[in-house]
Amino acid sequence: MEQTPTEPKTPVKTAQTTFRILETLKSLDGATVTELASHLDIPKSSAHNYLRTLEHEGYVVESGGEYEVGLRFLDLGGYARSRERLYTVATPELKRLAETTGEYANLLVEEHGLGVFLARDRGEHAVSLDSYTGQSVRLHTTALGKTILAYLPRERVESIIDRHGLPAKTERTITDRETLFEALAEIRQRECAHDREERIKGLNCVAVPVLSGESITGALSVSGPVSRMDEDRIEDEILPELRRAANIIELNQTHS
Template sequence: MDQRDTEPNTPVKTAQTTFRIVETLKSLDGATVTELAAELDLPKSSAHNYLQTLEHEGYVVNSNGTYEVGLRFLDLGGYARARERLYRVAIPELKRTADSTGEFANLLVEENGLGVFIARERGESAVNLDSYTGQSVHLHTTALGKTVLAYLPRDRVEAIIDRHGLPAMTDRTITDRVELFEELDSIRQREYAYDREERIKGLNCVAVPVLNDDDIAGALSVSGPVSRMDKGRIDDDILPELRRAANIIELNRAYS
């Protein structure tokens, strides 16, 4: 089992609480001290002390009594992304793919058992989506994530499922472990994955792997409305474009 899927031997409770507070502020899109304390079952005095400390350090801002995640996290996220070699070499091809297809082109990597969008480029016809750079998603809910899972060792995938489960995002999300592994076998054989409204209703997506030798480095996708992402267009236009882009990214990553 990957060490990232195991609990720490001696967890630091205050650190865990701090991160729970930050994640809760994000999920609630801001909260008062009372709301946060109720959500996390904390004494109001403790919630207030945590929030004041985070505000003093610049990680939280207080807007008329409502605490929100601060932009200092953007600095950390930008730094982490800039260190990712795949991101640096992929951006030009991601932009070309978005321009060529007119849709959203996306780059995702796996970290701690979740998929993280490290780059997204918008084509001129792309629809508005809930996704954003830095967002984490369950891997089984997207074409990108299923592509990554398909190229990971079986025991690693099992550990990810044990840790994060297989929650449903729509009525089309795969939530059965056996069904998921059958899907992953098919993806590995054909070397691409579909997402047919499995995370967002009305949205289809197709993804291909970006490999580092035989290991998965990430996945590249194009996503768009069902009305434009039919099988004919995907097979004839989008998949060839994605494969071209992935090939160039792999070469540039290997030899840059």
């Protein structure tokens, strides 16, 4: 796992503005020049110049005066993911997990103190969720993320909390630092983590670590509606399947 990047001594302001524009287009699900300029508190002329440059380079598309993030990012994202060995060896096991459980099977890794869905596979009975491959989430809000945090050194977890905080997603989200560390100690002891409606109401999730030696490389989970993901099913059916899959991924990650 990488360390939290330090802030540059001389940040490039134009680069920062470019990324702020792209993140804003994503969060607003598209925006006009006026909306973007107002949201970022920059001149309309500047917003227009940035957008036209991004459009010319293929990273933004315009339709009816509204700008959206372009599909060229799929090329960058696909390339980045293809370089992750964990993705290659885990994909077949994710598919088996989804087919066996009928729910969503998920693989999360940590980057810059956030959890990134590296891969997902949908089972026959899986419900529609807001998650997608490549999405970033706060680590403390998910079983996957808490699993990763549980296997990181305390000082690394502290730095992640300092940077990203512990905001609530639902009333069940852990938002207290010491409560989180108590939960992480239990997760490490049990070698699994639960998310009981902590990020999405009505959704339960259980996760296990994917290790390389003593280091964690990612976390594997199955998620589904509370009505189907009760404690008995999790303990008797889901967890054994998750541990089997994690074991195979770990072996392939090391030896194949």
